[in-house]
Amino acid sequence: MAALVIPGQPLSSQTTGATLAAGPGTWTRGGQVYAALVGEVSREGGVLSVKGKEETQAIPEPNAIVIGTVSRITRQAATLSLLTVDGRPCRPDFTGIIRSQDVRQTAKDSVKIWSCFRPGDVVRAKVISLGDSRSYFLSTAANSLGVLFAVSTSTGEALEAVSWEEMRDPSTGEVESRKVAGPE
Incomplete structure (x- = not known):
């Protein structure tokens, strides 16, 4: 799952039933994970993270x-x-x-x-x-x-x-x- 996202973009849905945790480059609100950086999304197990496009x-x-x-x-x-x-x-x-x-x-x-x-x-x-x-x-x-x-x-x-x-x-x-x- 390597999609380009912008800050504030939702990365998970509350309706999926799967509990996903926020990793580096993300934040949560109301059980939903959002991107905190411009970058690519990755998912390892139940953790979503965003790696910034520029280091x-x-x-x-x-x-x-x-x-x-x-x-x-x-x-x-x-x-x-x-x-x-x-x-x-x-x-x-x-x-x-x-x-x-x-x-x-x-x-x-x-x-x-x-x-x-x-x-x-x-x-x-x-x-x-x-x-x-x-x-x-x-x-x-x-x-x-x-x-x-x-x-x-x-x-x-x-x-x-x-x-x-x-x-x-x-x-x-x-x-x-x-x-x-x-x-x-």
């Missing part, structure tokens, strides 16, 4: 495009655990912050972080500065930046984009607010 790990720099998962939400910002920098894997200890004023190009004062991102969302963002000693400052203020992958808060199923600001659960039709990334 060198990237370091975020200003203007780099990063992909990360939302790990925490506050009223003022969303914190991301960075997974890739310009398509190359990075160390797992890099974090980034998307402040409310860096979410959109317009109507910056009316942005509510909770209506744009949720914990577990996979987000594409641009590094705008090196920030402080713990985090990089990120922006999603472009049409191609924002949430790439999200799961429904009620059913746990993958959401599909329906507009720049909404994603829908295909099974229930329930709509959730997000700052959705458009195609590059």
Whole structure:
């Protein structure tokens, strides 16, 4: 099983009945295994892993495009655990912050972080500065930046984009607010 995957892509299904464990280059949520790197999937026994396409790990720099998962939400910002920098894997200890004023190009004062991102969302963002000693400052203020992958808060199923600001659960039709990334 050697398929190319991107960060946040589901690697296992909860309905298969087989219990698969997360190996290197993966993470789990709700019993499902997801890719944490751009790379090839391999399965050894009951363990899924992803080997990165490039062995060198990237370091975020200003203007780099990063992909990360939302790990925490506050009223003022969303914190991301960075997974890739310009398509190359990075160390797992890099974090980034998307402040409310860096979410959109317009109507910056009316942005509510909770209506744009949720914990577990996979987000594409641009590094705008090196920030402080713990985090990089990120922006999603472009049409191609924002949430790439999200799961429904009620059913746990993958959401599909329906507009720049909404994603829908295909099974229930329930709509959730997000700052959705458009195609590059």
